[in-house]
Amino acid sequence: MFLQIGLAVLIAFVIWKFMFNEEENPLDQLPGPPKWPIVGSALMFIGMSHIDLFNLLLDFPKKYGYRYMVKVFGRRVLHIYNVADIEIVLSHSKNITKTMPYSFLEPWLGTGLLISTGNKWHQRRKIITPTFHFNILKNFSKVFEKKSRDLVHRLKKMSGEYVDVFSVISDFTLYTICETAMGTQLDFDNSTSTIEYKESIKQIGNQVVNRLAKFWLHADVVFYHTTLGKQFVKCLKIVQTFADNVIVERKNNINQEDSSLIQNLDEHADKETKKRLAFLDLLIVAENKGKINMEGIREEVNTFMFEGHDTTAMALTYGLMLLADHEEVQAKIYEECKAIFGDSERTPSWSDLTEMKYLEATIKEILRLYPSVPFIGRQVTEDFMLDDLPVKRGVEILVPIYDMHRREDIYPEAEAFKPERFLYGEVRHPYAYIPFSAGPRNCIGQRFAMQEMKCALSEICRNFRLVPKMKGVRPTLKADIILRSIDPIYVKFLPRQLK
Ligand code: HEM
Numbered sequence: 418m419f420l421q422i423g424l425a426v427l428i429a430f431v432i433w434k435f436m437f438n439e440e441e442n443p444l445d446q447l448p449g450p451p452k453w454p455i456v457g458s459a460l461m462f463i464g465m466s467h468i469d470l471f472n473l474l475l476d477f478p479k480k481y482g483y484r485y486m487v488k489v490f491g492r493r494v495l496h497i498y499n500v501a502d503i504e505i506v507l508s509h510s511k512n513i514t515k516t517m518p519y520s521f522l523e524p525w526l527g528t529g530l531l532i533s534t535g536n537k538w539h540q541r542r543k544i545i546t547p548t549f550h551f552n553i554l555k556n557f558s559k560v561f562e563k564k565s566r567d568l569v570h571r572l573k574k575m576s577g578e579y580v581d582v583f584s585v586i587s588d589f590t591l592y593t594i595c596e597t598a599m600g601t602q603l604d605f606d607n608s609t610s611t612i613e614y615k616e617s618i619k620q621i622g623n624q625v626v627n628r629l630a631k632f633w634l635h636a637d638v639v640f641y642h643t644t645l646g647k648q649f650v651k652c653l654k655i656v657q658t659f660a661d662n663v664i665v666e667r668k669n670n671i672n673q674e675d676s677s678l679i680q681n682l683d684e685h686a687d688k689e690t691k692k693r694l695a696f697l698d699l700l701i702v703a704e705n706k707g708k709i710n711m712e713g714i715r716e717e718v719n720t721f722m723f724e725g726h727d728t729t730a731m732a733l734t735y736g737l738m739l740l741a742d743h744e745e746v747q748a749k750i751y752e753e754c755k756a757i758f759g760d761s762e763r764t765p766s767w768s769d770l771t772e773m774k775y776l777e778a779t780i781k782e783i784l785r786l787y788p789s790v791p792f793i794g795r796q797v798t799e800d801f802m803l804d805d806l807p808v809k810r811g812v813e814i815l816v817p818i819y820d821m822h823r824r825e826d827i828y829p830e831a832e833a834f835k836p837e838r839f840l841y842g843e844v845r846h847p848y849a850y851i852p853f854s855a856g857p858r859n860c861i862g863q864r865f866a867m868q869e870m871k872c873a874l875s876e877i878c879r880n881f882r883l884v885p886k887m888k889g890v891r892p893t894l895k896a897d898i899i900l901r902s903i904d905p906i907y908v909k910f911l912p913r914q915l916k
Pocket residue numbers: 515530531532542720721724725726728729732784788789790792793794851852853854857858859860861862863865866
């Protein structure tokens with residue numbers, strides 16, 4: 418009896434709240450998919466796969482224009498495609514809070530740099546920015562060189578067969594980030610803890626995405642009772658334990674020489690140390706100065722491990738697919754490398770990579786067509802004006818990078834792969850090209866990512882001619898935190914004679 422009365426009161430409250438007590442919102446005047454009382458447009462998304470959702474989002478701006486609003490129950494999600502709007506949103510100094518999908522990463526990444534907001538984010542960004550100092554990145558180029566050489570060896574063993582590119586490339590990016598972030602080599606260590614860590618870190622990303630795709634798993638009370646939730650907890654434990662052990666070991670080993678080197682990076686630009694510095698060492702030095710604690714170090718190490726391997730792995734995978742399809746682009750990269758290396762078989766140094774202008778333009782074009790992060794979300798915490806439109810606290814904003822990068826009026830022949838767009842100084846709005854986002858919350862790892870990708874792609878193009886499984890075929894994509902393909906992408910790597 419009491420239960421029924423309670424239920425009736427609850428339903429009456431929900432109806433009153435959504436139908437009669439809802440504040441006027443200027444966004445309600447914007448175009449958008451049909452809305453019903455209480456549920457908004459929620460019904461149209463029920464049972465939709467991630468592929469359908471991705472396609473629906475591509476279709477919406479054609480129907481509703483470059484500023485539209487999707488309402489799902491009480492949530493108002495404003496979608497913006499105009500570069501001027503995107504600039505206002507991404508350059509806003511106060512509205513820096515991320516939207517809901519990232520919260521599912523929180524049990525793993527904590528509130529590290531990617532997820533945190535407000536003062537915590539400001540402080541962390543200040544502490545972490547020096548870890549991406551030019552001289553630190555230069556120090557990492559040795560890791561890029563070595564891992565790229567190992568990658569070429571692995572591909573040589575598979576020459577002539579169609580290779581599932583992502584599975585090989587994601588090992589490369591994982592090994593690279595692990596050595597640069599934690600100073601730990603995963604590739605040749607066959608201990609159980611290392612193998613488990615490698616597997617878990619790959620699975621954990623998939624588990625988060627699976628959860629995101631199923632709205633009934635969004636509530637913690639449900640999720641942690643499912644098989645998926647239990648597997649997630651298991652992987653989380655393995656990943657956290659491994660990271661904690663590495664941090665403790667590294668803390669015990671950091672010495673006076675490392676500390677002084679880190680604190681005087683500019684003076685010691687070219688100094689070689691016996692031990693290669695890792696991001697983690699810089700965080701340990703920051704801890705010694707009381708700027709970050711153990712929990713903070715763990716959050717940031719895990720954040721680098723997540724952001725630093727999947728993003729570059731997907732970009733390189735799409736990149737190899739596009740190169741295989743465009744022999745003329747491969748040939749130009751090969752010629753550029755030949756002009757730099759001549760007959761030498763040495764791996765590229767930092768300054769060699771800086772000279773690779775055509776390859777740089779190619780990578781930019783890869784990231785235009787396939788930005789590893791297809792959408793950026795912001796939760797509005799402070800009212801602001803989007804030009805003439807008042808946007809109120811509580812609204813969510815979605816910046817669809819993937820779709821904006823394919824706007825025909827900004828990029829003529831937008832679907833075509835043309836690295837030359839980025840070679841001859843074509844003028845466009847600075848916010849019209851944002852694979853690494855822009856404004857205060859832009860990607861802190863972008864220079865790292867560019868150098869790593871340049872190193873890997875130049876080594877691959879010097880050593881192989883790439884052949885597609887089927888020319889002109891493009892993958893089916895799905896809406897996710899990272900831009901993923903439904904099916905594997907296959908490429909054949911035919912060895913070149915290096916001369
Ligand atoms: C192709 C490679 C990469 C792409 C396309 C990319 C893209 C992005 C984008 C779009 C954001 C903003 C996300 C948002 O606002 O929701 C971001 C943030 C971030 N990225 Fe990257 N990223 C790449 C590689 C890396 C690498 C290699 C690292 C680390 C070594 C890294 C570390 C981060 C971190 C820590 C943030 C959060 C920054 C903050 O909020 O202050 N990324 N990245």
